[in-house]
Amino acid sequence: MAVGPGTLPQLHPVSGFRLGIASAGIKKPGRRDVVLMELAEGSTLAGVYTLNAFCAAPVRICKQHQAASPSRYMLVNTGNANAGTGEQGMADAMACCEAVAERCAVPVEAVLPYSTGVIGEPLPVDKIIAALDAAKADLSEDNWEAAASGIMTTDTRPKAASEQIQYQGKTITLTGISKGSGMIMPNMATMLGYVATDAEVPQELLQQWLTNVADRSFNRITVDGDTSTNDSCMLAATGASGVRIDGSDYELAALFTEALERVMLELAHAIVRDGEGATKFVEICVESAGTSPEALDVAYTIAHSPLVKTALFASDPNWGRILACVGRAGIDNLDLDALQIYLNDVCIVENGGRAASYTEEAGQAVMDGEEILIRVVLNRGQVTERVWTTDLSHDYVSINADYRS
Amino acid sequence: MAVGPGTLPQLHPVSGFRLGIASAGIKKPGRRDVVLMELAEGSTLAGVYTLNAFCAAPVRICKQHQAASPSRYMLVNTGNANAGTGEQGMADAMACCEAVAERCAVPVEAVLPYSTGVIGEPLPVDKIIAALDAAKADLSEDNWEAAASGIMTTDTRPKAASEQIQYQGKTITLTGISKGSGMIMPNMATMLGYVATDAEVPQELLQQWLTNVADRSFNRITVDGDTSTNDSCMLAATGASGVRIDGSDYELAALFTEALERVMLELAHAIVRDGEGATKFVEICVESAGTSPEALDVAYTIAHSPLVKTALFASDPNWGRILACVGRAGIDNLDLDALQIYLNDVCIVENGGRAASYTEEAGQAVMDGEEILIRVVLNRGQVTERVWTTDLSHDYVSINADYRS
Numbered sequence: 142m143a144v145g146p147g148t149l150p151q152l153h154p155v156s157g158f159r160l161g162i163a164s165a166g167i168k169k170p171g172r173r174d175v176v177l178m179e180l181a182e183g184s185t186l187a188g189v190y191t192l193n194a195f196c197a198a199p200v201r202i203c204k205q206h207q208a209a210s211p212s213r214y215m216l217v218n219t220g221n222a223n224a225g226t227g228e229q230g231m232a233d234a235m236a237c238c239e240a241v242a243e244r245c246a247v248p249v250e251a252v253l254p255y256s257t258g259v260i261g262e263p264l265p266v267d268k269i270i271a272a273l274d275a276a277k278a279d280l281s282e283d284n285w286e287a288a289a290s291g292i293m294t295t296d297t298r299p300k301a302a303s304e305q306i307q308y309q310g311k312t313i314t315l316t317g318i319s320k321g322s323g324m325i326m327p328n329m330a331t332m333l334g335y336v337a338t339d340a341e342v343p344q345e346l347l348q349q350w351l352t353n354v355a356d357r358s359f360n361r362i363t364v365d366g367d368t369s370t371n372d373s374c375m376l377a378a379t380g381a382s383g384v385r386i387d388g389s390d391y392e393l394a395a396l397f398t399e400a401l402e403r404v405m406l407e408l409a410h411a412i413v414r415d416g417e418g419a420t421k422f423v424e425i426c427v428e429s430a431g432t433s434p435e436a437l438d439v440a441y442t443i444a445h446s447p448l449v450k451t452a453l454f455a456s457d458p459n460w461g462r463i464l465a466c467v468g469r470a471g472i473d474n475l476d477l478d479a480l481q482i483y484l485n486d487v488c489i490v491e492n493g494g495r496a497a498s499y500t501e502e503a504g505q506a507v508m509d510g511e512e513i514l515i516r517v518v519l520n521r522g523q524v525t526e527r528v529w530t531t532d533l534s535h536d537y538v539s540i541n542a543d544y545r546s
Numbered sequence: 547m548a549v550g551p552g553t554l555p556q557l558h559p560v561s562g563f564r565l566g567i568a569s570a571g572i573k574k575p576g577r578r579d580v581v582l583m584e585l586a587e588g589s590t591l592a593g594v595y596t597l598n599a600f601c602a603a604p605v606r607i608c609k610q611h612q613a614a615s616p617s618r619y620m621l622v623n624t625g626n627a628n629a630g631t632g633e634q635g636m637a638d639a640m641a642c643c644e645a646v647a648e649r650c651a652v653p654v655e656a657v658l659p660y661s662t663g664v665i666g667e668p669l670p671v672d673k674i675i676a677a678l679d680a681a682k683a684d685l686s687e688d689n690w691e692a693a694a695s696g697i698m699t700t701d702t703r704p705k706a707a708s709e710q711i712q713y714q715g716k717t718i719t720l721t722g723i724s725k726g727s728g729m730i731m732p733n734m735a736t737m738l739g740y741v742a743t744d745a746e747v748p749q750e751l752l753q754q755w756l757t758n759v760a761d762r763s764f765n766r767i768t769v770d771g772d773t774s775t776n777d778s779c780m781l782a783a784t785g786a787s788g789v790r791i792d793g794s795d796y797e798l799a800a801l802f803t804e805a806l807e808r809v810m811l812e813l814a815h816a817i818v819r820d821g822e823g824a825t826k827f828v829e830i831c832v833e834s835a836g837t838s839p840e841a842l843d844v845a846y847t848i849a850h851s852p853l854v855k856t857a858l859f860a861s862d863p864n865w866g867r868i869l870a871c872v873g874r875a876g877i878d879n880l881d882l883d884a885l886q887i888y889l890n891d892v893c894i895v896e897n898g899g900r901a902a903s904y905t906e907e908a909g910q911a912v913m914d915g916e917e918i919l920i921r922v923v924l925n926r927g928q929v930t931e932r933v934w935t936t937d938l939s940h941d942y943v944s945i946n947a948d949y950r951s
Contacts, residue, residue: 194880195873195898225869227899260866261900370870447852447938448946455947461665464630465775468600475599493600494632495666533852538940541853542860 154282157181157379161279165272167220197224210250302407341380418536431522450533458504559687562586562784566684570677572625602629615655705816746785823941841931855938863909
């Protein structure tokens with residue numbers, strides 16, 4: 142189950158960025174579960190990683206390697222997260238990096254490993270290494286769609302976004318893929334995202350922009366509130382378009398970062414739409430809050446409430462459960478009588494109770510839709526924050542009760 | 547579904563405390579949904595209430611009335627929470643109090659109202675008042691079991707506990723009832739608890755003991771992390787036993803507070819065992835933490851994780867999900883290699899990964915049971931904290947997706 146059509150848009154190749162897909166048979170024989178990505182020499186690469194203290198071996202190695210060397214290859218395997226695997230996990234991830242480095246004639250620090258799947262099982266290193274030659278032979282700038290499928294785990298559909306912007310007669314391309322459907326929560330989740338552009342962007346600026354945009358996209362989605370040990374989101378800039386963006390041209394920088402935000406929002410929303418068992422795509426918008434943290438406290442309290450999420454699954458306009466969430470979000474001196482809550486354009490709460498104009502029919506009409514906006518207007522200040530989430534369905538329970546079997 | 551046999555123990559009457567049950571037909575015709583409780587003159591009463599900022603009208607009135615007058619009557623209705631009902635809700639709750647005051651010849655401030663059920667619907671005042679004469683006529687010290695049933699909403703079984711302690715040839719009785727099965731979370735939940743004793747306890751001391759014991763019982767249980775707008779837990783002391791407990795006799799005070807904790811723990815655990823859709827009763831014990839807050843952060847992160855809860859439902863020893871929770875609990879400078887995690891007596895995590903001695907068979911044997919202990923040993927200090935929770939099952943989703951229909 143997933144929300145919306147889920148057809149992939151046209152995925153423009155990014156000059157200087159190649160992808161190769163192969164099958165290592167990690168969980169299922171024949172499944173294409175290994176993706177190798179190659180950055181042209183001279184590319185820059187930015188990354189944001191999970192804040193889970195139990196971050197997996199590959200995440201720890203990615204950080205070390207990024208600090209030590211320009212990055213040339215990213216290796217992703219699915220089916221096994223190589224997390225909670227102790228020292229052996231570190232050695233296993235390094236063995237994979239070394240195998241790539243040897244085949245591609247780069248220093249081992251130029252290779253970054255990514256793993257996603259079950260936690261706590263030993264990484265099947267031999268299987269992965271055995272698939273590397275095929276992945277390398279498959280490297281191509283036209284492989285985005287196959288790579289989007291290659292990084293899936295419990296995802297029911299591949300996720301990708303692509304955009305081209307024109308500037309002074311030149312074209313800049315941004316294309317990306319993502320994966321994730323459960324364990325989705327701020328600070329990255331079982332979420333992997335890879336975006337590449339052919340613009341030239343200095344490393345420091347690239348990192349700054351990725352961090353900012355990830356905070357407004359990947360870090361604002363939640364399916365079940367669980368944060369994974371493996372989340373990573375990477376942004377590569379190859380420079381092959383010949384357009385340099387260094388921040389000195391504000392108009393160009395704005396054009397680029399806006400396009401980046403659209404691409405990353407589309408990738409992030411695709412994860413929510415494919416949330417485990419999702420039947421609804423829900424935006425929670427908290428308006429006129431005093432501060433960003435208080436807006437997010439209210440938004441996430443609603444987004445994580447099992448009672449709200451099951452009501453969404455039932456298409457039940459049970460506004461009392463939303464109201465109870467606002468009440469327990471821990472906001473100091475909340476004036477209950479001053480706030481309003483809306484389902485799309487239907488006002489459901491005002492003056493501390495059910496809105497006078499509210500009818501069950503109007504609420505029901507909103508809830509019957511697949512896409513729902515919950516708006517909470519606090520009337521305390523100027524800040525607006527948005528998060529995106531799903532409902533909680535029988536399928537969520539089935540998927541997560543059966544995942545290992 | 548519920549965990550354990552669920553048979554009620556012998557419920558000793560508490561001299562000076564009478565209960566009367568009647569049917570107001572609030573949600574279902576004929577259902578006994580109104581309970582009136584009478585405290586003998588001279589009794590003391592302590593209360594703890596929800597911290598939800600949207601606390602319901604009856605909670606607001608309880609606090610006002612408790613401050614204004616000794617309490618003589620408590621009136622509970624189920625089927626309607628009188629929450630999110632604005633000024634009309636306050637007027638409705640007061641109308642019920644006035645009707646009790648008139649019939650029982652006490653000041654209106656001596657009457658405390660409690661409501662539990664659907665949020666945001668107008669309280670059916672006329673139906674409740676029409677049932678008061680029957681409830682009053684039914685008042686009896688032997689009515690604990692009927693009252694336990696009378697305060698149920700989505701509960702599948704009545705909940706009660708009772709204990710007698712002997713001291714210098716005299717008997718002190720403590721008997722209590724509770725209700726709640728969803729929206730269960732620290733700071734009270736859709737939880738109501740009423741405990742009475744025939745000891746004589748000064749008001750201030752009674753309040754202090756209730757607050758302390760509630761913090762270690764009702765405030766340590768969680769089913770779905772949602773906090774209700776209506777939670778209340780009350781402790782009445784009638785003094786009819788002739789034993790005064792004022793703290794000057796430490797041995798007696800210890801005897802009494804330990805019995806109180808056993809009774810309140812049993813009432814709290816009964817709520818978890820009857821948690822919506824529960825198939826498991828789970829204790830999460832975090833040991834050798836540096837501080838109580840960090841122990842509770844770890845415990846609640848595990849207790850609220852949908853991934854852990856669905857694995858519990860599946861009887862799947864997916865220790866990786868527990869480990870990921872400890873990692874994202876936000877503990878500063880957590881030494882991953884120093885901690886251990888156990889399922890009952892089976893060590894599942896040590897040295898940052900799966901325990902060397904661990905076998906799937908041993909883990910599976912624990913998970914196949916109905917009662918499971920998850921122990922996290924942080925090895926950072928001296929503090930131990932416990933919370934109790936359930937799994938997340940298909941029935942939880944069904945119950946909460948269908949509740950209003």
